[in-house]
Amino acid sequence: xxxxxxxxxxxxxxxxxxxxxxxxxxxxxxxxxxxxxxxxxxxxxxxxxxxxxxxxxxxxxxxxxxxxxxxxxxxxxxxxxxxxxxxxxxxxxxxxxxxxxxxxxxxxxxxxxxxxxxxxxxxxxxxxxxxxxxxxxxxxxxxxxxxxxxxxxxxxxxxxxxxxxxxxxxxxxxxxxxxxxxxxxxxxxxxxxxxxxxxxxxxxxxxxxxxxxxxxxxxxxxxxxxxxxxxxxxxxxxxxxxxxxxxxxxxxxxxxxxxxxxxxxxxxxxxxxxxxxxxxxxxxxxxxxxxxxxxxxxxxxxxxxxxxxxxxxxxxxxxxxxxxxxxxxxxxxxxxxxxxxxxxxxxxxxx
Amino acid sequence: xxxxxxxxxxxxxxxxxxxxxxxxxxxxxxxxxxxxxxxxxxxxxxxxxxxxxxxxxxxxxxxxxxxxxxxxxxxxxxxxxxxxxxxxxxxxxxxxxxxxxxxxxxxxxxxxxxxxxxxxxxxxxxxxxxxxxxxxxxxxxxxxxxxxxxxxxxxxxxxxxxxxxxxxxxxxxxxxxxxxxxxxxxxxxxxxxxxxxxxxxxxxxxxxxxxxxxxxxxxxxxxxxxxxxxxxxxxxxxxxxxxxxxxxxxxx
Ligand SMILES: Cc1ncc(C[n+]2csc(CCOP(=O)(O)OP(=O)(O)O)c2C)c(N)n1
Ligand code: SF4
Ligand SMILES: [Mg+2]
Numbered sequence: 001x002x003x004x005x006x007x008x009x010x011x012x013x014x015x016x017x018x019x020x021x022x023x024x025x026x027x028x029x030x031x032x033x034x035x036x037x038x039x040x041x042x043x044x045x046x047x048x049x050x051x052x053x054x055x056x057x058x059x060x061x062x063x064x065x066x067x068x069x070x071x072x073x074x075x076x077x078x079x080x081x082x083x084x085x086x087x088x089x090x091x092x093x094x095x096x097x098x099x100x101x102x103x104x105x106x107x108x109x110x111x112x113x114x115x116x117x118x119x120x121x122x123x124x125x126x127x128x129x130x131x132x133x134x135x136x137x138x139x140x141x142x143x144x145x146x147x148x149x150x151x152x153x154x155x156x157x158x159x160x161x162x163x164x165x166x167x168x169x170x171x172x173x174x175x176x177x178x179x180x181x182x183x184x185x186x187x188x189x190x191x192x193x194x195x196x197x198x199x200x201x202x203x204x205x206x207x208x209x210x211x212x213x214x215x216x217x218x219x220x221x222x223x224x225x226x227x228x229x230x231x232x233x234x235x236x237x238x239x240x241x242x243x244x245x246x247x248x249x250x251x252x253x254x255x256x257x258x259x260x261x262x263x264x265x266x267x268x269x270x271x272x273x274x275x276x277x278x279x280x281x282x283x284x285x286x287x288x289x290x291x292x293x294x295x296x297x298x299x300x301x302x303x304x305x306x307x308x309x310x311x312x313x314x315x316x317x318x319x320x321x322x323x324x325x326x327x328x329x330x331x332x333x334x335x336x337x338x339x340x341x342x343x344x345x346x347x348x349x350x351x
Numbered sequence: 352x353x354x355x356x357x358x359x360x361x362x363x364x365x366x367x368x369x370x371x372x373x374x375x376x377x378x379x380x381x382x383x384x385x386x387x388x389x390x391x392x393x394x395x396x397x398x399x400x401x402x403x404x405x406x407x408x409x410x411x412x413x414x415x416x417x418x419x420x421x422x423x424x425x426x427x428x429x430x431x432x433x434x435x436x437x438x439x440x441x442x443x444x445x446x447x448x449x450x451x452x453x454x455x456x457x458x459x460x461x462x463x464x465x466x467x468x469x470x471x472x473x474x475x476x477x478x479x480x481x482x483x484x485x486x487x488x489x490x491x492x493x494x495x496x497x498x499x500x501x502x503x504x505x506x507x508x509x510x511x512x513x514x515x516x517x518x519x520x521x522x523x524x525x526x527x528x529x530x531x532x533x534x535x536x537x538x539x540x541x542x543x544x545x546x547x548x549x550x551x552x553x554x555x556x557x558x559x560x561x562x563x564x565x566x567x568x569x570x571x572x573x574x575x576x577x578x579x580x581x582x583x584x585x586x587x588x589x590x591x592x593x594x595x596x597x598x599x600x601x602x603x
Binding site: 023024026050052054055056058059060062063064065066067068069070071072074088089092096198199200201202203206207208209210211212 | 418
C-alpha cells in the first residue's frame with residue numbers, strides 16, 4: 001500500500017485531501033493550521049491543481065462554494081475564529097446541497113482566545129453553526145493516522161450525501177508528529193459524474209445551484225429533502241470506538257485528543273484494579289447516542305471528559321437520560337487535561 | 352393593405368440564451384435591458400453551453416431564471432469569490448457575475464477587489480443604481496450626495512455617511528484588470544455602447560485575457576420615485592456628473 005512517513009497532523013490532513021482528489025483548496029492563514037495551508041501551497045500547484053490564499057475566510061468558503069458547484073472535490077481549512085467567518089458559506093453549502101470538506105483545527109475561545117488545543121467549537125460544529133435548519137457530518141479524529149483516514153472519508157461522505165463535512169481536530173493533533181501510512185491516491189477520473197453540477201449546460205437543460213425560494217411551501221419541501229438526508233446519515237454513518245468496555249463498571253466518553261489521553265487513563269486505572277472503559281465518538285454528528293445508551297445500560301457511571309465547558313456532555317446526557325450517572329470533567333482555554341487528573345476524576349466516581 | 356405575415360422578415364427576436372420566464376423587475380428598470388444584452392452576447396459568442404452565471408442577492412436574485420445556461424445563486428456580496436471558485440475549477444467555463452452596488456461595492460468589497468487584483472479571468476457586471484433596490488430603497492455606498500433614500504430621509508450627508516464611492520476607479524488602480532469601463536442605458540446610443548462594452552468584456556474572457564468589469568449606471572424608478580422617463584433623464588443630467596462614462600482601463 002502507501003509509504004510510511006513521520007508527519008504532523010496538519011500535513012497528513014493536507015496530503016490525505018490531495019490523495020482524496022481535492023482539486024481546489026482555498027484558505028486564509030491562521031494558527032494552528034498553518035502547516036496545512038503551506039503543504040497545499042507547495043503541492044497543489046505541482047499537481048496542476050488550484051491553491052488560492054484567499055483574502056479572508058469569507059472569500060475562501062465562497063470559493064469553495066463555486067468550486068463545489070462546478071463539481072470538483074474542494075476543501076478549506078481554518079481554526080476557530082476563521083471558522084466563525086465561514087458559517088455563512090457553510091449554511092449556503094448545506095442549503096444548496098453542495099459537497100465540501102471544512103477542516104477546523106480548534107483553538108481556545110471565545111473571541112480571539114489563544115492558539116492552544118481546545119474542543120470549544122463542538123456546539124458550532126454539530127448543532128448547525130450558521131443559520132437555518134441544517135447539520136453537517138462532523139468527524140473527530142484522535143490520532144494523526146486517523147486524521148488522514150477521516151479526511152479521505154470526509155470527501156467520500158460529502159459526495160455521497162451532497163453535504164458539507166467538517167473534520168474537527170485541535171492544535172495538538174495538528175502539530176503532533178506520528179508515523180503514518182498514507183492512503184493510496186484515488187483516481188479522480190474514476191469518481192462518478194455529478195449530474196447536478198454547473199459545469200456547462202452542454203446537451204442538457206441548465207443546472208441551477210441555489211439555497212432559496214420565496215414560497216414557504218417550496219422552501220419547506222427543500223428543507224424536508226435535507227431532513228430526509230440527515231435521517232439517512234444518522235441511520236448509516238454513525239461511527240464510534242469502544243475500548244475495554246465489555247467488563248467495565250465505569251466509562252469515559254471522550255473524542256479527539258481527549259480520547260487519546262483517556263486511553264492512557266484506561267491502562268492506568270486497570271493497573272490499579274479499576275474497571276474503566278472508553279467510549280469514543282468518531283462521528284460527532286451524527287452522535288452515536290444509541291450505542292452510548294446501550295453501553296450505559298450495563299454501566300453505573302459514564303464520565304464525560306472534554307476540553308470545553310461541557311458541550312458534548314449535553315449530547316451524552318440526552319442519550320443516557322437517567323440510565324446511568326453522568327458526571328463531567330472539563331478544561332477550558334486551551335488547557336489539556338492530564339492523565340493523572342482524569343484518573344482522579346474517575347476515582348471520585350468509581351465505586 | 353393586408354399585411355403579408357408569411358413573408359415578413361424577422362428583424363428583432365428574443366436571443367436564444369434568454370428564457371421566457373416572467374420578469375420580476377419593475378417597469379422602466381434597467382436590470383431588464385441589461386439581461387437582454389448579456390443573453391445576446393452569450394448568443395453572439397456561442398458560449399451558452401459553457402457559461403455559468405453567478406447571480407447576487409438583490410433585485411437580480413432571480414436572474415438564474417433568465418438565461419439558458421447554468422447558474423449559481425451566491426450569498427450577498429460573494430459572487431466574485433464564487434465566480435473565482437468556478438473558474439479555477441474549470442478554466443474552460445465562461446463565468447460571469449452580476450452584482451448590484453450594495454452587493455459589489457459594500458458587503459462584497461473585499462471579494463470584489465481581490466478577484467480583480469488576482470486578475471481572475473471572469474466578467475463582472477456591476478449594476479450601479481445608487482440604491483438598495485430589493486430591501487426597500489436604502490442608501491447604497493454609491494448614493495449621491497444629498498440623495499434621499501429610506502435611510503437618508505434628509506438626503507445623504509457626506510459628513511455622516513461619506514461620499515459616493517467610485518468603485519470602478521478603485522479597481523482601475525490595480526495592475527491586473529484588463530478592462531474596466533462605465534456605461535449607461537438611458538438611450539439607444541448608450542445601450543449600443545454598453546452592448547459593445549459587454550461583448551468586449553466577455554470576449555476578453557473567451558480569449559483568456561483576464562478580468563473585465565463593466566459598471567452600468569442603472570435606473571431604479573421605483574425607489575427613486577420617478578417615472579421611467581424622468582429616471583433616464585436623471586442619469587444623463589445628474590448621475591453622470593458623479594460617475595463619468597467611459598473606459599477606465601483598456602489593456603485588451
Ligand atoms: C448577509 C445579508 N445581509 C443583508 C441582506 C439583505 N439584502 C438583500 S438585497 C440587499 C441590497 C441589495 O442592493 P443592491 O446590491 O444594490 O441590489 P439592487 O437590489 O439595488 O439591484 C440587502 C441588504 C442579505 N440578503 N444578506
Ligand atoms: S426596485 Fe428598482 S432595481 Fe429593483 S426591480 Fe424595481 S426598479 Fe429595478
Ligand atoms: Mg442597487
